Amino acid sequence: MRYSQLMLPTLKEDPAEAEVISHKLMFRAGMIRKLAAGIYSYLPLGLRVIRKVEEIVREEMNRAGAQEVLLPCVQPAELWMETHRWEEYGKDLLRFKDRHSRDCCFGPTHEEVITDIARREIRSYRQMPLNLYQIQTKFRDEIRPRFGLMRGREFIMKDAYSFDTDEAGLEKSYHKMYEAYERIFKRCGLTFTAVEAETGLIGGSASHEFMVMAETGEEIIVSCQSCDYTANVQKAEAKRTRLRARGSGKTLKPLKKMETPDMKTVEAVTQFLKVRPQNLVKTLIFETDQGVVATLIRGDHEINESKLEKLLGCGEVKLASDDVVYGATGAPKGFAGPIGLSVKTIADYSVESMVDFVTGANEEDAHYINVNLDRDVKVDQFADLRMIKEGDRCPRCGKSLSFSRGIEVGHIFKLGTKYSKTLKATYLDENGREREIVMGCYGIGVGRTAAAAIEQYHDEDGIIWPMPIAPFQVIVVPVNNKSEPLMETAEGIYRLLSGSGVEVLLDERDSTPGVKFKDADLIGIPLRITVGEKNLKRGLVEIRRRKNGETIVIGKEKTTETVLALINEEMEASLRV
RNA sequence: CGGGGAGUAGCGCAGUCUGGUUAGCGCGCUUGCUUCGGGAGCAAGAGGUCGGGAGUUCAAAUCUCCUCUCCCCGACCA
Structure with a gap:
C-alpha cells in the first residue's frame, strides 16, 4: 500500500x-x-x-x-x-x-x-x-x-x-x-x-x-x-479465619450503651469510642427480592454484593433506602445494629471470632459496646460475604495475595x-x-x-504493535522525495517485499523525514526501512525496530531476506512465553 | 439515573464574568519558492449558522429560559 x-x-x-x-x-x-x-x-x-x-x-x-x-x-x-x-x-x-x-x-x-x-x-x-x-x-x-x-x-x-x-x-x-x-x-x-x-x-x-x-x-x-x-x-x-473459641477462658464484658451523637460513620464512631475499626461490626441493610436482609461485617471490610446475591439466590440486592433502614431498625442510617433485629441476619465469617465489639444500637445517636454473639446477637447464618482486600491471604493455601x-x-x-x-x-x-x-x-x-x-504496548511516540496484529508489518521511508535514486530504491524494496507477501506501506509522501518518522512511530509499524542518501551511496539501507529502537544497516539487496527473518522472529516470539 | 465539566474553523484552544468595529491564536489545509535523517522556512490564501431554539436589548459568542450533544466520577460488562 x-x-x-x-x-x-x-x-x-x-x-x-x-x-x-x-x-x-x-x-x-x-x-x-x-x-x-x-x-x-x-x-x-x-x-x-x-x-x-x-x-x-x-x-x-x-x-x-x-x-x-x-x-x-x-x-x-x-x-x-x-x-x-x-x-x-x-x-x-x-x-x-x-x-x-x-x-x-x-x-x-x-x-x-x-x-x-x-x-x-x-x-x-x-x-x-x-x-x-x-x-x-x-x-x-x-x-x-x-x-x-x-x-x-x-x-x-x-x-x-x-x-x-x-x-x-x-x-x-x-x-x-x-x-x-x-x-x-x-x-x-x-x-x-x-x-x-x-x-x-x-x-x-x-x-x-x-x-x-x-x-x-x-x-x-x-x-x-x-x-x-x-x-x-x-x-x-475470603479465607475463613480460624474460629477461636469464642469467649473461652475470658469473661465477656457487660453490654453497655454509649451516647454517640451524630456519629454515623465507622470512622467517626471508632475515633469517638477509641476503638479500632476491626472491633466494630457494621450492620448493612439490603433490599432483596426475598425481603429485607441485614448483613454483619467487620468495620474495616466491605460487603461484596455479588456474594450476597449468590448466597440468597436472588436477582439483585441493593443497599436499603433511608426509609427501609428506619423501618427495619427504628433508627436512621448509621445507627443500625444486630441487637433485637427481626429481619434475617447474615454475618460474614470475619465476625465469627469477634468478642466485645461495637455495633449500632438501633437508636439515634447511640451505639453498644461489648457486644457478643449468642449472648446479645442472634445470627441466622454465617457466610463469606466480604470483598477481598489488600493484605488478605489466599483462600486455598493461605499465602499472601497480590x-x-x-x-x-x-x-x-x-x-x-x-x-x-x-x-x-x-x-x-x-x-x-x-x-x-x-x-x-x-x-x-x-x-x-x-x-x-x-x-500494553505503547510509548510516548505512539503505538507499538505486536507483529501478529500490526496493520502493516513494514513501512518503507525514503528520506527525500526529490532524490530519484532514493525513490527508486524505496520503490524497488516496496515491490520486492510486497511480492514476498510482506504487508508493507510505502511512505512516498512529499514531506520531511521528521514527519514520516513521527507518523511511522505513531501508527506503530514494527519494522521501518529508512532509505537515506548517506547509506545509499554505499548501497546500504537501514532497518529499525519500533519496539526497542534497535537499528541495523544492511546491503539493500539483502533487504527482503532480512525483513522476512525479522518478521518470522517476531511472529514466533509472540507464540513463546 | 445522580454528581461535576464542556460545546467557538478539520484538530487543540482563547474570547463569555464586565454585551459594542471585520470573532482571534497554534496546528492542519491550498498555491508558489526554498528546504529534506526526527512534526522545515518565507510569502500569499481558503475556511466559522460561535451546538440548536426562544427571549431581553439600539446591539448577543457574551445576559435569561428551554433543548440537544459530548466528556469525567459513581451500582460486575466482550
Missing part, C-alpha cells in the same frame, strides 16, 4: 474527549472516529488491525473444532420472552419496533438465537459435541460507555456456543475453548492471565475471564504468590442447561430418552483486544 493512497488521517494532538491511552492513540493514529457515544467507525488502519485479530480468532476456533456461522443481529422479542431475559436484561438491551409494531431487539449476545437453532436441528446425541461461533457486531446500551473501543455500546465480538450431551462433555468443550483462548491471546502477542470469575447475567455454573495485564485495566485481579489461585476481585473468596489490574478481553462460561431448559432444546440419548442439551458459551471482544494491545 502506498501511503499517499491510504486514508490515514493522523493527528498531532490528543483529542479532548479521549482519556485512556488506547483511545487517544487509536484516534491519533487514524484508526477510529466517533459517531456517537460508544459508537465508532473503523477507518482503514483500524479495520486492518481488527481483521488481523479476527483472523487469529477464526484460525484458533477452527483448529479447536468450532464452526463459523453468522446469526441475525435483529432478533424478535418472543425468543427473549421465552428465556425471560426480555424482562431481566434491563436497559442494556436495545429495543425497538418494526413497521408492524412487533417488538425487536438488537442482539447484545446470542444464547437465545443459537439455542433456537440447536432445538430445531439437534435431535440425537450423535450430533454432539457441536461448537458454533460467529464474529459479529453486538449492541449493548451501556449506562456509561467510555474509553473508546474499550467499552463501546456497539462492538465486535466473537461468540461461540458449545453443545454437549452431558456435564463431562461440557467439561471437555470448555477446556478446549480455554486452550484456544490461551493460544489466541498468546498469538496476539499479549501478556494475559485467566481468572475465576462471576457468571453474572449470562448465567451458568462456572466461568473464567481472560485478562490482559495493564495498569489502566478496569478489573482488579487477585492472584496468589505461591499457588495458582487467580480470581476476579468480585469472585475472590493485586493487579487487567482488561477483560475474553470470558468463558459453563452454561449447563439454563437455556436448553427454558427453550426446550433436547435430544435423544443412546437409550432413547429425551434429555436437555448441556451448553457453554465463549466470548472475545475483538476491538477491546486491539485496544488492550495498545494499553
